[in-house]
Amino acid sequence: MTPAELEAYYTARGVPEPYLTYLSAAADGDNPFVYIKGSTVTLVGAAKHDIQSQDVDMTVPDNFPPGTYTVQGAIADPAGNETTVTLILIVTVGASGPVLTVTGATADGEAMGGTLEAGYILPTTNDPALDHLIQFARTRPRMSRWTMSTSGCTWSTRP
Secondary structure, eight states: OOHHHHHHHHHHHTOOTTHHHHHHHHHTTSSOSEEEETTTTEEEEHHHHHHHOOOOBOOOOTTOOOEEEEEEEEEEOTTOOEEEEEEEEEEOOOSOOOOOOEEEEEETTEEOEEETTTEEEOOOOOOTTOOOOEEEEESOSSEEEEEEETTEEEEEEEO
């Protein structure tokens, strides 16, 4: 996810000022997203800490854009010895997405040999004038259509 895409997410979400400006600067790398608090080593939302002087546990909205986010910083012990800490947060979309049952594949309307796991076999004759129409064979009698949106893939069916 690019900083511009993350800023667009915050804007579309309706994040109020001054948080929108703060989080946009965080997306650009100018402000921190999170702080590590004290000896308890808890994560604190940097925007609320810096704007409201409140230490609130880090929260991530459920519709946060999927992707891998890496935050890196340094922590120090009482003697001032520092070490780098890296937080890698992987945001995924839940596993309750659509299921498409593929029972095979066809070439020119005829069943192809093979399996989904191993692949399907298309016997050819090396004739450059021929094109083959390849399709999935499905058990559902409805057409499925996938569309891309800013929040990922959406699935719809039509009779």
